[in-house]
Amino acid sequence: MFTGIIETLGKVKNIEKEKENVHITVESSITDELKIDQSVAHNGVCLTVVEINGDEYVVTAIKETIDKTNIGDLQINDIVNLERAMKLGDRLDGHIVQGHVDEVGVCKNIQDEQGSTVFTFEYDSKSANLTIEKGSITVNGVSLTVVNSKKHEFSVAIIPYTLEHTTFKNFEVGTKINLEFDVLGKYVTKLHSLQN
Template identity: 40%
Template sequence: MFTGIVEEMGTVRRLTKTPGRCELELTASKVLEGTKIGDSIAVSGVCLTVISMDADGFTADVMPETLRRSNLGTLKPGSMVNLERAMAADGRFGGHIVAGHIDGTGKIQSMQPEGNAMLVTIGATSELLRYVVEKGSIAIDGISLTVAKVTHSNFTVSLIPHTGEETTLLKHRPGEIVNLETDIIGKYVEKLMKPTTDLPETNKITMEFLAENGF
């Protein structure tokens, strides 16, 4: 589990692809503190398991499903990524609940200054946008951000200067692809309201059930 508060930016050393497997090697410093083999680190929002480490970096496996869902397959040596260690039980919860499981990708459409902030508009499919709500949370390349506006084809977030400086988002250009993870709570609510047809009738949540229980 992560919070979407990026701890540092790392750099891709090597991306090795073989049939059915991809290995990603990254330079890092802060996220190595207290980390051991088997721990999880979010790489631009993708939860990856550390399989080896050295003094200034770590290596992780990337599954085919992850390559299909995210932009990790487009990385190359020198690419910068956002890094965050898994949330500590005794730490502050500064962002929102981020699982590190990418729902899909979006395409940056525009970047527009607004005062000291930067408005970033990202195009996405209707399947993703159904879970994006104004003033709700979304993780973009692992960055916890608040949605400022949503339309039928895109959404807009606003970055303060600190977030712009400490993450990779403003290093992108219009047309580039970013990883998106929508709010997991919305997906669970939808699942409960529209359960699969093979569930027993008594396990289904209905409008009558909600009314009887004060909702």
């Protein structure tokens, strides 16, 4: 379980394919606090630490994860958002995030506003996922509030601190992003579909 509050950024140092799996080596400032078998969200994708070497650690992504997220697009020197799983009793500063990406979306527009930057994203028009105005959404692991919710499209307003301390600073129109929709909304959608 995560909160969507990014702890730090990591840098991809190596990518090694083994059959259908991919081993990703990440350098980060929190490596010395990690342990083997620990869950860490990478751009919102929950992956398990399998090896630690100095200030670098290794996680493994399986085929399903690669197919359903943007993890397979990572390249050496790419920057990723990192968050360790929350501790029981911690404050939930973001919202309930599982680290299970629902689908990949695409950045459609970036607009500078007075004091913030508005990013607009679109996602699969055949998807049953939805957003609501002022609801929660996780974009590349970042817990955000939805503005301008439309069918298969939404926007988020990013303050300068979040822009500087997450991968949002590297987004361009066309950037693929991981989306995890609000878990409560997913249950409501599922219940509704079962009743119809």
